[in-house]
Amino acid sequence: MSAEKTALIIGASRGLGLGLVQRLTEQQWKVTATVRDPLKADALKAIEGVRIETLDIDDNASLQVLVQKLKGETFDVLFVNAGVIGPQHQSAAQSTAAELGQLFLTNAVAPIRLAEHLVHQVRPGTGVIAFMSSVLGSVACPDGDTLPLYKASKAALNSMTNTFVGQLPEPRPTVLSLHPGWVKTDMGGENAEIDVLTSTTGLFEQLQAYAGKGGHHFIDYKGASIPW
Numbered sequence: 001m002s003a004e005k006t007a008l009i010i011g012a013s014r015g016l017g018l019g020l021v022q023r024l025t026e027q028q029w030k031v032t033a034t035v036r037d038p039l040k041a042d043a044l045k046a047i048e049g050v051r052i053e054t055l056d057i058d059d060n061a062s063l064q065v066l067v068q069k070l071k072g073e074t075f076d077v078l079f080v081n082a083g084v085i086g087p088q089h090q091s092a093a094q095s096t097a098a099e100l101g102q103l104f105l106t107n108a109v110a111p112i113r114l115a116e117h118l119v120h121q122v123r124p125g126t127g128v129i130a131f132m133s134s135v136l137g138s139v140a141c142p143d144g145d146t147l148p149l150y151k152a153s154k155a156a157l158n159s160m161t162n163t164f165v166g167q168l169p170e171p172r173p174t175v176l177s178l179h180p181g182w183v184k185t186d187m188g189g190e191n192a193e194i195d196v197l198t199s200t201t202g203l204f205e206q207l208q209a210y211a212g213k214g215g216h217h218f219i220d221y222k223g224a225s226i227p228w
Contacts, residue, residue: 004028004029004030005024005027005028005029005030005076005077006029006030006031006032006073006074006075006076006077007024007029007030007031007032007075007076007077007078007079008031008032008033008034008070008075008077008078008079008118009021009024009031009032009033009034009079009081010034010055010057010078010079010080010081010082010111010114011034011035011036011057011080011081011082011083012033012034012035012041012044012081013035013036013037013040013041013043013044014040014043014185014186015183015185015186015196016081016132016180016183016185016196016199016200016203017033017081017082018043018044018196019196019197019199019200020079020081020200020203020204021033021044021047021050022047022200023200023201023203023204024077024204025047025048025049025050027204029076030049030051031049031050031051032050032051032052032053032070032073032075033050033051033052033053034052034053034054034055034057034066034082035052035053035054035055036054036055036056036057036082037054038052038054053066053069053070054066057080057082057106057110057111057114058102058105058106058110060113063110063113063114063117067117067118070118070121073121074121074122074123075118075121075122075123075127076122076123076126076127076128076211077122077127077128077129077130077207078115078118078119078121078122078127078128078129078130079129079130079132079207080111080114080115080129080130080131080132081132082106082110082111082132083106083107083111083132084102084103084106084107085147085150086099086102086103086107086147086149086150086153087099087103087149090146090147090148090149090150091148091149092148092149095149100149103149103150103153104153104156106153107150107153107154107156107157108153108154108156108157108159108160109160111131111157111160112157112160112161112164115129115131115164116164119168119173122173123173124171124173125171125212126211126212127173127174127211128173128174128175128176128207128210128211129173129174129175129176130175130176130177130178130203130207131157131161131175131176131177131178132178132180133154133157133158133161133177133178133179133218134150134151134154134179134180135179135220135226136150136151136154137151137153137154137155137157137158137177137179138155138158138218138226138227138228139155139228140227140228141226157177158177158218158228161175161177161216162216165215165216171214172214172215173214174210174211174212174213174214174215174217175215175216175217176206176207176210176216176217176219177216177217177218177219178203178206178219178220178221179218179219179220179221179226180199180200180202180203180220180221181193181194181198181199181202181220181221182194183195183196183198183199184196198221199221200221202220202221202222202223203221205221205223206219206221206223209223
């Protein structure tokens with residue numbers, strides 16, 4: 001009998017993070033999921049068998065507490081889903097230092113900081129580290145002209161992920177920068193193309209397909225490569 005698969009999902013109270021937890025538990029994975037506010041995690045709490053931990057990904061002290069709680073554990077998948085869309089105006093001219101600092105910390109810097117702390121707990125050989133990126137993070141992508149700051153933050157995440165991968169000692173885990181599609185979530189809106197089930201089913205398939213392959217791959221939920 002094969003060993004039970006384990007996953008750590010960062011940012012799982014709703015939307016895609018919650019959907020990923022649902023897909024993994026449906027396949028009998030043992031899941032640890034983090035939320036910023038446990039009082040707003042009723043849907044996650046309703047999923048049987050999920051271990052819930054509190055984490056504000058922007059807060060280094062909060063991260064250190066989580067790292068201590070997880071000490072000695074091994075994960076087949078570390079999936080960093082936490083992210084924000086940024087200020088509503090999305091204007092470089094109107095942006096304050098606080099708005100930009102929040103956006104780039106949450107979307108680009110904090111995910112890498114977390115991965116640096118936990119990479120050694122990802123299973124050697126077959127483990128996968130996944131970051132929730134976006135096709136809008138591709139510099140070659142002409143879309144998303146109404147979201148320039150968000151686009152820039154995801155491009156920054158891709159760049160920092162690339163550097164992170166290059167600094168990992170051998171044998172390196174597989175690292176995925178994943179585009180979930182345009183999904184009907186609070187961020188994606190009701191006019192989006194696909195639902196959370198479709199997206200997270202595809203994302204889970206990619207986690208399985210790329211396990212053990214090594215390298216850094218920028219792909220969508222269907223497995224199609226995206227230009228950097």
